[in-house]
Amino acid sequence: MAWGGMQRGNGRRIWTVRGDCLTLCTALRAGQHTRASGFDAFLALRGKKLLPGMGPAYFTKILFFASPLQDAYILDQWTARSMHILSGQGRCPAVRKDYTSASKALRHNAPGMLRLIVDDKVSAADYVDYCNQVDSLSMNLGWPAHQTEERLFSSGGRAPHPWRNQVMTAWKGAGWNFYP
Structure with missing residues (x-):
């Protein structure tokens, strides 16, 4: 998934701390989160400064594409x-x-x-x-x-x-x- 034209450097920044994000993505893909719990999990990572350059507009894209139900829509x-x-x-x-x-x-x-x-x-x-x-x-x-x-x-x-x-x-x- 591309970052788009906003700030491509954000991809490099998140890559340096990707562990927690990848763990969450794996749980999403396994259907272990609802749209609410997935959103909360990303907010918690963001609150701990573990999602540099990634806010709700981007992590809702991950929620949509990683969730088996695809019922967590993109909010940008x-x-x-x-x-x-x-x-x-x-x-x-x-x-x-x-x-x-x-x-x-x-x-x-x-x-x-x-x-x-x-x-x-x-x-x-x-x-x-x-x-x-x-x-x-x-x-x-x-x-x-x-x-x-x-x-x-x-x-x-x-x-x-x-x-x-x-x-x-x-x-x-x-x-x-x-x-x-």
């Missing part, structure tokens, strides 16, 4: 923003501004450049609530849940999917100011 800035828009609230799951991108967005007058970080305040209960929302939305749409999550994420890049454009322009957090 795009799926969080999508759920904020669809639910009409901007508080849960919690995200915070990446101030470097916020300054860049301000300089270019381009809110779409703003990047968010899934906040460490997100608890296992918050994460399970998010997963339940994805499950509920999936049932209403008649889609498999993993497809719903993929569509919440949509695609970005130079030619973003129309939903991603909508998310970039319409998203507002609770009392949100896009710029610092």
Whole structure:
């Protein structure tokens, strides 16, 4: 799994302390964790500084791909923003501004450049609530849940999917100011 464009050096940093993470991944693959206990286990490692550069947006990817049930959905800035828009609230799951991108967005007058970080305040209960929302939305749409999550994420890049454009322009957090 690639780290994407955020900070590729994070892969090297996590590799230096991979033991605990690999043990957790093995337990996930063996079906020994629910989405809540897996999330809590990653948070515990993060709290002990054993996941350098890996926050909820990345470790939920591991939860999804390592879990045999694939019912622990990816929670990143795009799926969080999508759920904020669809639910009409901007508080849960919690995200915070990446101030470097916020300054860049301000300089270019381009809110779409703003990047968010899934906040460490997100608890296992918050994460399970998010997963339940994805499950509920999936049932209403008649889609498999993993497809719903993929569509919440949509695609970005130079030619973003129309939903991603909508998310970039319409998203507002609770009392949100896009710029610092």
